[in-house]
Amino acid sequence: MKRCLAVPAAAAGILILVYPAVNLATGGEGGSAPFGAFRESDFERPQTCRQCHIDIYEQWSQSMMSQAYTHHWDEIEYFDLALEHVKRDPSLEDAVAGCNGCHTPLMWITGTKTPPRPEAGSRANESVSCDICHTITARTGDPSVNFNYVHSPGRVKYANREGVVSPHHETAKNDFVSTAPYCGICHNEKNPYGIWVKSTELEWAEGPYNAQGVQCHACHMPKAPGRNANTARKEHPDVAQHLFHGAHDPGKVGGSIEMRMHPGERELEPGDRAVIKVQLFNGKCGHKVPSGSAEERQLWLRVTAVDSEGREFHLPVDRKGFEGEDETITSNIPAYQDIGFMRGDPSFAGIPRDSLPEGDRIFCLPYFDKEGRRTIAQWNTASLGTDYRIGPRETKIETYTWALPDDIAPGRVTVRATLNYRRLVASVAGLLKVPADETEIVKVNDAETWFEVVD
């Protein structure tokens, strides 16, 4: 009975009826995988795979895939925010158990609702493991969402090659594994309010990379010649590197948006208006930037000018006048008040929204709770604001109109734009005691231009 999931995709819909256990609100577009359909012993440990797949194991162990359950911020958000919230609103129990469907799938499919903390050293710590990914054969519905994977655990490991031989297991080629919708199983998320709170694969699907057949793998699992196992009989010209590099890799984030800027006039007098335009081109990402956990990522453009005597001026961005624009200009008004309810502190008045100097453009997708306040909790998101992120191959232009002060020094004015990225809002990190590395500021790019002040 426990084994009956080991069947082709076509039968998967029926199996949902066999195991009507916990179900997330997915709006009818494919249910999450059955809760508790397997035993832990049905899945091998990553350490076992390491015996032969050393390079791949070491790559994986440095990526966030191997830390999706143990990483400090994941532990804090799950245990100190989401589970605390469930204590005060038990209707969220299933949705919060669903965190594990993506962050430690073994726990979900073997029926552990609340695994112990990482320090207990349970198998939950395997996070998104080798055997979890290599026993996925299909999904239960279209689109991919909320861990709607179908597992066929056992001797056969499914991946991209036909007819390769292993002493430890059988192998099978499964074309689904090599497609973006495979990644979308965990990289698209719909919450209990029916809101798409994560849509990396959907963003990709409607963009230029899908149209050209470029899958996620091309950028996050690039191919190189070599052996994929130290016991492999021969080399392949195209071994998939398990890098999964993203938000936590400054080298991946850096340069992902390209920038140029120019003034409208090269010669101006004190009191004139300088008009400076900045072009931002997303030339390297298959999806929007930021993507994924957009509720907590920050991408902001800071523009400053320095006159010939070294006086520095901060230039606020020109407003474009679109609906919801206030959310896209840095501000420190109180936000995230819902954390008070989650943690049983009704007097909590909120914390600064962006923890950044005000007036800068911030490319974001704002998440709101049911009272219309900004939230950092994707499970508590009742609506989304205007999506002002930079889409794949999109170019955004920001304008800075600056009335030159009467006492500006004559000579060259240098104008500089810096695009910065931060994984987590600093005020949230401070409140929840998330270690400082999560709020590290990464420079994505910068650009410079000039004009002359003449008398």
Ligand code: HEC
């Ligand atoms: C005793 C050595 C050994 C162990 C242990 C081992 N493998 Fe393999 N594996 C191999 C060899 C050899 C190949 C074939 C390499 C080739 O020729 O391309 C292979 C191939 C694969 C493939 C490619 C399949 C395909 O069709 O593209 C996957 C996926 C895979 N292994 C996953 C795993 C996982 C997951 C584990 C741990 C649960 C594991 N392996 C443990 C030796 C091993």
Ligand code: HEC
């Ligand atoms: C997030 C899912 C995921 C995880 C985790 C994962 N893999 Fe893979 N693996 C893939 C995908 C996808 C491919 C196929 C890549 C392609 O088609 O471009 C692959 C390919 C492989 C291959 C064949 C590589 C080749 O091109 O010859 C081996 C071997 C393999 N994985 C072993 C492992 C081992 C061992 C681990 C754990 C240390 C692991 N994988 C973890 C998704 C995963």
Ligand code: HEC
């Ligand atoms: C079984 C679920 C699952 C599947 C399948 C999956 N991922 Fe992930 N992935 C995750 C989780 C969970 C995280 C977040 C880890 C964390 O907590 O930071 C993640 C994180 C990432 C990151 C971000 C790493 C960082 O530095 O922040 C990248 C890039 C990524 N995955 C790419 C892929 C690609 C490409 C595929 C398909 C080949 C894929 N994932 C398939 C669950 C999955």
Ligand code: HEC
């Ligand atoms: C053309 C190359 C390309 C393709 C295709 C691509 N990515 Fe990315 N991805 C990037 C780059 C570059 C970054 C780093 C910049 C950033 O954070 O957006 C990134 C970042 C990410 C992140 C971290 C996002 C964040 O801000 O937290 C995730 C998760 C991710 N990618 C998953 C995926 C998945 C899943 C797919 C397929 C549906 C995919 N990527 C397709 C290039 C690509």
Ligand code: HEC
């Ligand atoms: C549908 C799959 C899915 C579900 C369900 C899910 N997550 Fe995630 N989570 C991801 C992926 C994928 C990422 C990485 C996205 C990125 O890099 O931007 C992520 C990122 C995160 C991060 C940021 C990690 C970092 O290091 O920056 C935290 C914290 C987190 N999730 C906690 C949770 C909690 C708590 C829940 C349940 C309330 C949950 N997740 C539910 C897939 C999921």
